[in-house]
Amino acid sequence: MDKVQFKKLVSQKIQILDGATGTELQKRGMPTGVCPEQWVIENPNAIKEIQKAYIDAGSNIIYTCTFGGNRVKLEEFGLGERTFEINQRLAQLSKETAAGKCLVAGDLASTGRFIKPLGDMSFEACVDIYKEQVQGLLAGGVDLFVIETMLDIQEARAALLAVKESCDLPVCVSMSFDESMRTLTGTDPVTALITLQSLGADAVGCNCSTGPEHMVEIITRMKPYARVPLMAKPNAGLPKLVNNVTVFDMGPEEFGSFAENFIQAGVNIIGGCCGTSPEYIKELYRNCGDLKPRHFEYSEYSAITSSAKTVFFGINKPVAIVGERINPTGKKKLQAELKEGSTNEIRRFALEQMEKGADILDVNVGMPGIDEKEVMLNTVRLLGSVCDAPLCLDSSSPEVLEAALRIYPGRALINSISQEKVKLDKLLPVAAKYGAMFILLPLNDEGVPEKAIQRQVIVQEVFNQASDYGYKKSDIVVDGLVMTVSSNQEAALETLKLIQWCREEFGCGTIVGLSNVSFGLPERGWVNAAFLSMAIAKGLTMAIANPSSDLLMCIKMACDVIMTNDVNSRNYISYFSSMDKPVKDGNEKKEAEKKTCDKIFDAVLNGDNEGIDKLIEKAIAEKTPPQDIVDIYLIPAINQVGKLFDEKKYFLPQLIQSAETMKSGFTFLEPLLKQKGEKEEKEDIVVVIATVKGDIHDIGKNIVGLMLRNYGFKVHDLGKDVSAERIIDEAKKLKAHIVGLSALMTTTMVEMEEVIKLAKEKNVGCKFMIGGAVVDDDYAKTIGADGYSKDAYEAVKLAKKLSIKQAAECN
Structure with a gap:
């Protein structure tokens, strides 16, 4: 399919996407903790059954089972060298199932790593990672591409360029926004839309993170500026734990009832994400009926x-x-x-x-x-x-x-x-x-x-x-x-x-x-x-x-x-x-009149990791006590950064830059501190963090670990897909004060409760904090956790609170 045909198709008729794949695979026997891509290749009938069910329900476009098919993700299972082969075979399976009844979209998703300066991956390395996956999907015969669940606009750009520089097939890009209508790295829906459509995306939209009601508002904000079709793939509401099983609070009928709202808001392409199944897609199809995409009159801008x-x-x-x-x-x-x-x-x-x-x-x-x-x-x-x-x-x-x-x-x-x-x-x-x-x-x-x-x-x-x-x-x-x-x-x-x-x-x-x-x-x-x-x-x-x-x-x-x-x-x-x-x-002159210590405060506020050491050195030469630099300038500055982050005036990039600047300042001052200060006190606080068994998502956990370290906590990161036994054994061995648990999948969030139960059985008296897109404060209370944090800065504040609480209990 070429771009002109794609544009004509989506402008004349609402296109129905498929729904969730991971949960459907687990219903058919896929164990937790395995590589989904490899398991599907070894059990091809499972994905064929799922995709046939979506086609029968009304899907016009199905996604290849390659969400984790990039080299970075496959290397976690020792499969990096098979990236091309795996993507080619999975695309072939979807094409065989489609049998000309629907289109097959090659699915690209996040690598789980950040591009410089937020992370250690170069932009070109990221483009090349996606190009390798794209080549495999092309060899398998996909009709178009979809880049989905993207949390960082820069990574989305890298994936989009990888497709554009590899072929002329249509490519859709779908970002994931939180309840504040920002991505993890701070991009709002209109900014994402303008950036991506200008770069050559053939459709732009959003998926995951939220239910239909919230996602309709995101589409409504995008539509006045959209020069390309819009797409939406919401979750089936919000996840809840019922009888130790994760379920979503919205049934197929209610989910499908939002179809008209999405079409009125300006959607051309619609499907389902977490918690949805063929029954949900059938309801979407039924509610779309003969409804046509709305055509808007646009003003140039x-x-x-x-x-x-x-x-x-x-x-x-x-x-x-x-x-x-x-x-x-x-x-x-x-x-x-x-x-x-x-x-x-x-x-x-x-x-x-x-x-x-x-x-x-x-x-x-x-x-x-x-x-x-x-x-x-x-x-x-x-x-x-x-x-x-x-x-x-x-x-x-x-x-x-x-x-x-x-x-x-x-x-x-x-x-x-x-x-x-x-x-x-x-x-x-x-x-x-x-x-x-x-x-x-x-x-x-x-x-x-x-x-x-x-x-x-x-x-x-x-x-x-x-x-x-x-x-x-x-x-x-x-x-x-x-x-x-x-x-x-x-x-x-x-x-x-x-x-x-x-x-x-x-x-x-x-x-x-x-x-x-x-x-x-x-x-x-x-x-x-x-x-x-x-x-x-x-x-x-x-x-x-x-x-x-x-x-x-x-x-x-x-x-x-x-x-x-x-x-x-x-x-x-x-x-x-x-x-x-x-x-x-x-x-x-105004800048020159500032005291050196005020400039130290500004350096943390502005993330000036390069200049902080010279400023502290100058302040010491001016006879400023090292402890005063910590107590009066460094700590208040990073607290102000946290306040700006809470107010959505700062976002993840600024938060990380400022935290690293403060860490540099502490490191420089450490030899000069003559009495036990806040940094030393924090360094005594041991935190063990892990993504629970069966879950291979770790980007959020990694950010939390970075922030905790920068605030002086001793962090031991056990990685992802970690069993309850290992988490508790390590917590006991390291004498952890706090254990942080992460889960991004509704099917693995129940493992958090298993960890906490095991801790009680083994009399491990540490505090537990949880986080991840699928959990909330109510879930934390349900499983007996001591707190929930929605983001990295909230995790720091919660860790401080829990460490104080535990110290009081021990005394």
């Missing part, structure tokens, strides 16, 4: 994303400020740091510009004496973990831009593509491949046209070529190409003419590098400010500027109000109600 945020901009929206300061031109300190491989200034500029109101950060690291490509890649990784602002990638090198686009975990803006033949030929296909927006620079190999009308011709010609790659006018931003008025007083007027033409006739957004207009003149701020207000009046939508300039930002806010682009003056009121009093000598 311009948007770029980071992994955690979308910024919309364009005509009739507030002017977007692109922070200009991450650029070594004229910045000696930044130049020196780039040569040394340091990132302190980049981090500072990024956070400072965001604080001052930058919507987007321009990133330019081009200078002599460095490997620009490597520095750009390191900068993109850094900024992705310390801030949520989308990036404008700025380089004169097509190779550097392509490398940065490949690892950028969102939809970027390229600065820029002109009509210069080398750039146009090299950059346009690259921009299209990665779904980037781009700034259209109206110059050609002959130079910069002096008149606006000449620039208009170039804009039209470049756009015509871009449209061949699928670009629309909402996907580009025209640079007004402002030149200095000190050498040509009419230069600014020509730029204003171009801006006006783009808004009123051509119909696209515009941007200017604001400071160019005043180059060579005294008191440049006044010229910049005057030009900004005039450009906004003509229709300017973006400006590359220094957001630390109060004059520029105040004028921008006022112009947005006057041009009616700031609805009810909300942004204006918010900006001035929270605006700091101006500092005469700027932010550099």
Whole structure:
């Protein structure tokens, strides 16, 4: 099936997916703890029975049994070298069962590992892992691909690129969102949608984690921005333990009744995830009946994303400020740091510009004496973990831009593509491949046209070529190409003419590098400010500027109000109600006036693992007691990070960066601490963690272990698929204060109770905490656990509480 056929199919008729596979396999005798893929190959009739039942129930698309079929997962069972063979055979089994009655989707899912900087896996290694699996599925004859249950947008991007670079078959991507409508790494539904559809996904949606009611809301949020079909595969409600068996609280009839809600919300493809069976799919099919997919009228929009945020901009929206300061031109300190491989200034500029109101950060690291490509890649990784602002990638090198686009975990803006033949030929296909927006620079190999009308011709010609790659006018931003008025007083007027033409006739957004207009003149701020207000009046939508300039930002806010682009003056009121009093000598002076220990606090808050040691060393030289650094700055800082995480202002990347920074600080201070402090007390607390028997999911457990270690606990990770006997034996041998149990499957969560029962039988008096997507606080109470944590930071807080409670009981 090709992409055109797929689009036609899903736009004309609701496509029904299959339901759960793992639980159905267990009903047919698959033991817990085995490799499902291998077991199915050894017992092919089981998967054939299941898939035939789904086809008979009404499934138009069935998934291959390859959820754990990537090399990383198969290596856990010693099967890594058989990755191609296993995927090929499983695809063949599904094709034999389908027998032309339905389509077969090659199923890709998470590796269970994080990509740098969150984890230790490189982006290219992840792409290659998925490519190997894709090749096997292609050899088995799949009709399309589905990438499902993805918790990290970067891993989803890697899998999507692996499919796109291997074949031209349709590919659907399904993310998993929690009750706060964020993925594990902090991506919201709209950001995920825009990122993935821009990168070339043929359908986008969500599966697992929630029941139908919550998932309808996710689809509703996505639909206004969807340019591709949407898919949904919800769980059968929430899991509960009944007579020591895990069941879901929603029956087939109630589950199927949500079909119309999903279709009204905008779904084209629907199925079932955990807890569903052929009976559930039959009810979906029955309720869909003759209902057709809804066709929505869409408005064009311009948007770029980071992994955690979308910024919309364009005509009739507030002017977007692109922070200009991450650029070594004229910045000696930044130049020196780039040569040394340091990132302190980049981090500072990024956070400072965001604080001052930058919507987007321009990133330019081009200078002599460095490997620009490597520095750009390191900068993109850094900024992705310390801030949520989308990036404008700025380089004169097509190779550097392509490398940065490949690892950028969102939809970027390229600065820029002109009509210069080398750039146009090299950059346009690259921009299209990665779904980037781009700034259209109206110059050609002959130079910069002096008149606006000449620039208009170039804009039209470049756009015509871009449209061949699928670009629309909402996907580009025209640079007004402002030149200095000190050498040509009419230069600014020509730029204003171009801006006006783009808004009123051509119909696209515009941007200017604001400071160019005043180059060579005294008191440049006044010229910049005057030009900004005039450009906004003509229709300017973006400006590359220094957001630390109060004059520029105040004028921008006022112009947005006057041009009616700031609805009810909300942004204006918010900006001035929270605006700091101006500092005469700027932010550099303000930063310099901070005490060293305040900078230590900020370093933890901002995850500055690189700079924390130098700051502590300086504080010690200033006679600050080491214990005060711990008690007054490090611990309050990490507590503030936890508060921001609870408030959903910080997400997993920032949480991990800050925790590692605090750990570095403790490690540096440890030899200097003369009396027993909090760190030493925490190091006495032994925690044993494990994923219970039969469950091979460990990503959540691994994150909890990392966080506990960074907070000073002694953590012993027993791994996954661990028996109750081993967990209790190790807890007893290690004299554990706390045992942490994880389960991600409804069929294995019952093993948690077995562990706790065995502990009581053997008189092991440690505290038990549990976690995982399928459990909750009520379940913890039911099985006799001492607490439940919903995420890694909650686990840290619970561990502190339980350790205090146990110490009191022992005394």
